[in-house]
Amino acid sequence: MIIIYPHIPQIKSNMVQTRDFIDSLSNEFEIFEIVTPENDKLAYHDGLKKIWGKDDIIIIEQDVLPTKKFIKNLIECNHKNCGAPVLLCESHTGLPRKIRMILDIVMTDDGLNVARWAELPWGTEYANSLGLACVKISKQIQLDTMHRFLNSEFYYPRIDEGIVRLLNTKFHVHYEETVEHNCV
DSSP: OEEEEEEOSSOOGGGHHHHHHHHHHTTTSEEEEEEOOTTOTTHHHHHHHHHTTSSOEEEEOTTEEOOHHHHHHHHHOOSSEEEOOEEEOHHHHOSSSOEEEEEEEEEOTTSOEEEEEEEOOTTOOEESOOOSSEEEEOHHHHHHTHHHHHTOOOOTTSHHHHHHHHHOSOEEEOTTOOEEEOOO
16 A cells, blocks of 8 residues: 655645655555646646556645544445545635545536536545545556556646546445545
8 A cells, every 4th residue: 555645845834744644654555756846737747647557546635633543444445446535624614513525526518527626425436536635546446557558648737637537436435434624
């Protein structure tokens, strides 16, 4: 299992907890950092290309905070790809409470795939997408999509949509758990 940690070069104050969490995993897992400078829209994708197909991966993006228990549950899960909703805070949603959200990929009337935050109904077992905030993607799915992945370019900030289209499968949802969004 490889932990992938994509982050901007200059860690902001709301990202320090995530960096510390990643550091705490380094004795148990291989950590693969992907530094994503603002002026390099392909950095995230190019970083994933270096690791794609080598092992099962868990992506933990710079602004979310899972627990070690949740990481253990992802590893032990029999599904090929899975994750949990992100608990977004009031400053991110504009609503007066925290909400369990997923980055849902929907097709518009004109055939375009668009990412939008959507509240996840209670008890949902599978979702079209959870985004890449904190997900497991099996080595087998990576190998099955290797040719298409290596011949594609997924630009930030639309990499979530590109990877979801590439995988072309639903994500198993660990609904009983959430991954905290590190609010500013």
